[in-house]
């Protein structure tokens with residue numbers, strides 16, 4: 001590993017574009033919120049809960065993820081969750097975040113959408129004011145549920161659309177292709193929103209292809225398996241459709257068996273607009289900087305490629321062009337001023 005690159009990871013301004021806020025729920029907070037809300041957990045302590053974070057695939061993770069978020073009940077719970085992530089983000093020099101939340105998972109438990117959005121959005125606004133972190137909020141639909149359920153959720157979200165910036169699609173991928181939600185995302189686009197969907201994490205390259213050509217996404221979340229389709233690679237590179245890669249997530253969910261096999265560098269070398277993200281950091285063993293460090297440890301990433309990844313995180317964001325240019329300028333300045 002080129003250890004001279006480590007300080008850049010800490011110092012370079014970064015945007016995080018693939019982060020499920022419920023996936024930043026640390027075991028300590030699970031216990032604190034269970035206590036505050038008078039809930040009994042099936043684990044005796046924090047250590048035994050953390051031990052359950054051993055997954056062999058996406059579904060095993062999702063089962064634990066949905067169970068964990070059941071402690072989120074009040075506006076304050078959603079606020080505290082989001083605020084804890086933002087404080088962590090500031091320590092890591094993350095200056096812009098685009099975060100997902102999974103409203104259907106909470107609606108199913110009887111938590112109103114207003115409670116969820118009020119809490120998350122208030123923390124994001126405080127983060128902007130007090131920590132200088134700009135943000136976008138993405139309402140993500142659960143693909144294992146029906147199209148009808150997604151449309152009902154969109155209908156319920158109508159009064160809150162001024163606090164939503166885009167729509168996403170996550171949860172169990174295989175068997176739930178993007179085409180299942182073609183009409184839903186057409187409606188989201190018609191309403192003027194950005195869209196991004198998880199595709200090609202476990203699902204085949206055809207799902208990435210559907211996301212791009214049928215749903216007309218602005219961004220692909222994961223997209224690892226695009227590598228298996230040459231024509232798709234050419235299209236993603238030509239159109240500069242961003243991929244939000246999540247290396248530690250891929251390792252934990254056995255999308256890759258070792259980080260040495262991670263497709264990051266292959267995708268970068270093919271000219272794709274790839275970014276590094278943490279996905280569900282409380283469950284996958286590290287926040288954004290840990291993802292960068294793990295990559296540097298296992299892949300021959302150059303100083304120029306590291307600079308490119310930081311710049312890509314802003315290029316792929318939904319910030320206005322002027323803001324992107326400012327942050328990219330600062331990154332370039334940092335890399336130019338430090339000795340090679």
Ligand code: HPA
Nearest residue numbers: 020170171172198279280
């Ligand atoms: O990585 C993921 N994939 C699909 N659904 C998810 N929900 C939270 N994280 C993920």
Ligand SMILES: [Zn+2]
Nearest residue numbers: 170198221279
């Ligand atoms: Zn994800």
